[in-house]
Amino acid sequence: MSLSLLSQKRLFINGVETNVFAEPDAKLSEVLREQLNLTGTKVGCGEGQCGACSVILNGKVVRSCITKMKRVSELSQIITIEGVGEPGNLHPLQKAWALHGAAQCGFCSPGFIVSAKGLLDVNDSPTRDDIRQWFQKHRNACRCTGYKPLVDAVMAAAEVMRGDAPEESLEFKMPEDGRIWGSYYPRPTAVAKVTGTLDYGADLGLKLPDNMLHVALVQAEVHHANIISIDTSKAEGMPGVAAVLTAADVKGKNRIFGLVQSSYHKGDGWERPIINDTKVFQYGDVLAMVCAETREEAEAAAKEVHVELELLPAYLSAPEAMAEDAMEIHPGTPNVYFTQPLIKGDDTAPIFKQDDVAVVEGDFISSRQPHMPIEPDVAFAFMGDDDLLHIHSKSIAVHLHAFMIAEGMGLTPDKIALAANPMGGTFGYKLSPTSEALVGVAAMATGRPCLLRYSYFQQMTYTGKRSPFYINARMAADKKTGRLLAMEHDYSVDHGPYCEMGSVLTSRGIQFIGAGYDIPNIRGMGRTVCTNHAWGAAFRGFGGVQSVFAGETLIDEMARELGQDPLEFRYVNCYREGATTPTGATPDVIALPQLLDALRPKYKEAKERTARESTDEIKKGVGIAVGVYGAGADGVDxxxxxxxxxxxxxxxxxxxxxxxxxxxxxxxxxxxxxxxxxxxxxxxxxxxxxxxxxxxxxxxxxxxxxxxxxxxxxxxxxxxxxxxxxxxxxxxxxxxxxxxxxxxxxxxxxxxxSMGSVCDPETGLGTPFVNCMYTIYLSEVSVEIATGKVKVDRVSCVADLGSINNRLAVDGQIYGCIAQGIGLALSEDFEDIKKHSTMIGAGFPYIESIPDDMEIEYFENNLREHGPFGASGAGEGPMVNPHMSVINAIRDACGARIYRLPATPERVLEALKS
The missing domain is CATH 3.30.365.10 (Aldehyde oxidase/xanthine dehydrogenase, molybdopterin binding domain)
Structure with a gap:
């Protein structure tokens, strides 16, 4: 048995002299959180790439997750979020954070606030650029806010701290009429988030009883294989191990139900194992679980589980899995397991052959975008004194998840109490169960509370991703009038190995390719394809993002083909009275002409500015993109x-x-x-x-x-x-x-x-949504011709989201969508497991990638009939098109048309050459 060597140090933590006993290689974040119970310091990536763990050490901002205790000298001064302020005694930064809506999920807020304090301690009059450079230097990452509200908050707090504004300026003033609807009222959870007192999953895990077990996963490191054997004998004898669980220890069906209900679906929906028993279907599949007294013991034992596999061909894209010689990934179910046609109006083939018709077409491939929340997945489970199995997680579908996992665990849904912890963002990936069934199985098998915390590598490799679409599409318009006449498309959805929500996602293609425009005649076909890459999960703008990539490219190219201005061409063809959606429905409101009218002067100004500032070395351009998306599930919700x-x-x-x-x-x-x-x-x-x-x-x-x-x-x-x-x-x-x-x-x-109708499985026609969101983005970009690098300079958004409940929340949704859209357009991908399994490797957009110049204009005159007080949604509609405003701006700047996302410098250079 090896000795555990400790060092004793006197430290001043938040001004209090504290004796700390720790191993020299222990991380400062672990000591603060697990020994001193200062859980306001959050740990996200654990690799120094997100800044959630930021503290001030001897006057300098450091990332505590990569700071070892041997680097912390005797008598060091450490400030954590608990030393900045507390409920009832907030620091100006914390007040400003709440007032400006800078805490959305709030997981990164303590790290940002501590980092900002470090800046204001040395510079009490920072410019906006000073603040942005500081956050970039210290790797403070936010996935929610688009960064602008964070800079606003620091500027406001600095003004108060200098004495240039009263502290009352950081307090919300209640409207005279007493209404908060439509106001900037701060979130009820804001104070807890900005003080670090809101307990997220890992914080709650530290408060479980001493008999709690830590779970470590044994995961596949190949994409496709038959399981020959799993030897757990050595792991079972490791120190601290209470149990090593395999598929044989799952009491139920050992499958997660994929919500298949349609007879048109060729699988039964039970293909996803809780613990894999016969095959590996994707990298990261769980083959066994170790339950041990400490996380370190669990992880050490997991490395000693021996798995023997027979490798099988790995189909890592839809075209590979659709090849004639490809084997069935799930025996008995074809790799193409769902199709959705669209038949609207007259036959399109003759239209494309007419002499007076302009035609544009393209082949498009969208990316496998990773969600990259700052907080990795975390869950715990225990048997309650009410005879229920309690599961706490980042679930965003507590009743649905209980239903999806119950039979697989040998329970009925009413025997599961599934609770949603305060969580650090999901952006949709948690519409799929991830860790819920695993911790549930562990708690049932051991009879003890069980906690599972993913590393960031596990977050990246064992959670769903945005499914890539492979789209071939073409569009026809009358050369004289400029009116759209017809569209055809054929697309394949690479949905990974598990089917949940695959058919719904595939239907999004017929609903949103060409959405926003009156196209009388459409023929289309979408299909869902099983592959061995990461499973497809819900992601903000589900299916709309991929659809708009094709639709708004064709619209932009058609305008150029006809010699028309891209905005004016959209204006002529957008929804008006009498128009129908791609599925033949009547638009819920007529919003787009008004939005385009509002955007026109901004667009003209941007065109003049980019023409004036463009040089031979750096070309500048303007792009716009229309987005429409439904607020609600298909049909009756x-x-x-x-x-x-x-x-x-x-x-x-x-x-x-x-x-x-x-x-x-x-x-x-x-x-x-x-x-x-x-x-x-x-x-x-x-x-x-x-x-x-x-x-x-x-x-x-x-x-x-x-x-x-x-x-x-x-x-x-x-x-x-x-x-x-x-x-x-x-x-x-x-x-x-x-x-x-x-x-x-x-x-x-x-x-x-709600009163919608599901689209017909044979024609695709129907009214899936009775309430929709409408947004138009204008982006200005700079393209460095020598390198292909693209920088987004400005973004404007005009939006009709019905009546706005809370402006802080909706502003934040749009700013966040802009940031994620820029990442989607330029950098984010998850194709290469080794290259793309970290935040930096996957192209996470830090603050330097997101412009500070962003503006939003709302139109609330179209109150929704189906929505409280005339409201629509706000989370996804603004996500479906910002990436396309960037892609269209690249085309405007330098002529390079991007047909595969993201538009990396290499792809921009390739497009320039072609």
Whole structure:
């Protein structure tokens, strides 16, 4: 047995002299979090690439996850977020962070705030560029905000700290009418996020009882193989090991249900193992789990599990898996397992042959974009004293996930209490179960609480990605009038080895290729393809991103083919009265002409500026892109909620509206406050509660931009029921005590169902969405001709999202979409496992890649019939097109048309040559 050598040091942590006993190679972050319980310091990547763990060490900002204790000298001064400020005594930076909406998911906020304090300690009058350079230098990464609100917050805090503005300027001022709907009211969770006191999954894991076990995964390091044997004998004898689990230890079906319901789907939906038993289907598949007393012991033992495999051909793209000689990845199910045609209007083939018709076409490949949240996946499970298996995770679909994993674990959904922890962003990947079934199996097998924390490598290799589309498409327009006449497309979706949501994703192609334009005649075909690359998961702008890549390229090229201005060509062809969507539906509102009118002067100014500033070495250009996306799941979409009247005359919201950074807290509170305005309930007495499938009725997942529309409408219905029950003859409302005395109910149910129709499986026609989001982006770029490097200089967005609930939240969604769209356009990819399995390797956009010059203009005159107070969604509509405004701007700048994402310098140079 090796000795564990410790060193004792006297440190001053947040001004308090503290004796610390630690191993020399221990990480400072581990000592702070696990020994000193200073969990405000978060650990994201664990590799020094995200800055979530930033602390100030002897006056310098350092990343504590890569700072070993042997580098921390005796009597060192350390400041963590707990030393910056606390609830009730906030630092100006923390106040500014809340006021400016700089904490969305909030996981990176403590690191940014500590880093910003380090800047203001040495420079109390920074410029915006100073702040941006500081965050870039210290690798402070944010996936949610687009960085602009963070810079705004630092500038505002610095002004107060210099004495140039009163501290009251950092406090929200309640509107005179008492309404917070449409205001910049800070999120209810903001104070907890900016002080580091909100417990995320790993923080809660540290608070589990001492008998908790740590789980380590034994994962496949090949893409496709038969499993010959798994030898766990050596691992079982390792120190601290309580159990080594394989597929034989799973009590149920050992499969996660992929939600297959259509008879047109050629698989049964049960192809994804919890623990793989017969085959490896993708890199990262779980072959065994080790449960041990410490994480280090679990990981050491996992390395000693011996797996014997028979390698099989790996099909890492849709074309490979569709080849005639390709074997079935799931025996008995063809690799092409779902198809969706589109037949709209007249036959298109004759139209393309007419002499007076202009035709443009292209072959497009979108990227396998990784979600890259700052917080890696984390989950824990335990058996409760209520005889339920409790699973806590980053789930954004607590009821749905309980249903998807129950049978595989040998349970029924009502025996699982699946709770959503406060979480550091998911951007959709957590619409798929990841760690839930694994920790559930571990807890059931060992009888002890079990915690699983992914490393960032595991986050990248064992969570879903945006599925690439391989699209061939062409478009026809009348040469004289410039009106679109027809479109044809054929596309294949590389959805990885597991089918969940694959058919829905494939249907997005027929819904959104060409969306925004009146195209009377369309013929299309989409197919879902099983491959051995990373499984396809939901990602913000699900399917719309890939569809718009093809559609907005063709629109842009058609304008050029006809010699027309790209904005004016869009203006002529966009939705107006009498137009129909690609699936033959009537648009819910006519928003695009107004948005294009608003964008026109900005576009003209941008065209003049880029022409003036362009040089032979650096070409500048302008691109625009139209985006349309549905708010809600296809067809009928339902939510159930309740509101509980509390004894202090406030209300607690019983809705499983999961919050992964998009703002479920303010979405639910803002909607309820507006609905209960006649009762005069103060906003601070409207209480958001974290989702738990055992405590709240099913409101559906926080995906598909459905929550504000569908869950918000259900909350509105519950509020109406409450006011109807408690209204007095004089028009006032009963207090809680009065309601109890009158034997009135104190719990009020609400439900809502949208009224769409699923697209016909044979024609593709239908009305899948009755509420849509409309955005148009304008981007200006600079292209370095010698290298192919692209820099985005400015972005403007005009948006019709219906009535805006909370401007901070919606601004943040759009800024975040711009940043993710720029990453999608220029840098982000996950094709090469070795190259792309870190944030930097996968092309994460840090602040230097995102312009500070971003502006948003909203139009709220088109109130939605199907949405509370006229609202639509906000999370995904703004994501479907920012990348295309960048790609179109590259074309405008230098003539290079990109047909494969991302537009890396190499691809830009290649396009320039062609």
């Amino acid at each position: 339902t939510a159930e909620v309740f509101i509980q009247y509390d004894s202090d005359n406030g209300v607690t919201l019983g809705c499983s509206w999961e919050d992964h950074g998009q703002g479920a807290d303010i979405g639910a509170v803002g909607t309820t406050h507006e609905a209960l305005l006649p009762m005069g309930i103060p906003v601070e007495k409207i209480r958001f509660s974290w989702p738990d499938s055992a405590k709240q009725p099913p409101a559906g997942p926080a995906g598909a931009s459905r929550s504000q529309v569908v869950v918000g409408s259900a909350l509105n219905a519950a509020c109406k029921a409450m006011m109807d029950a408690l209204k007095k003859p004089d028009g006032t409302f009963m207090t809680y005590d009065e309601a109890v005395s009158a034997e009135k109910p104190t719990r009020f149910e609400g439900s809502y169902s």
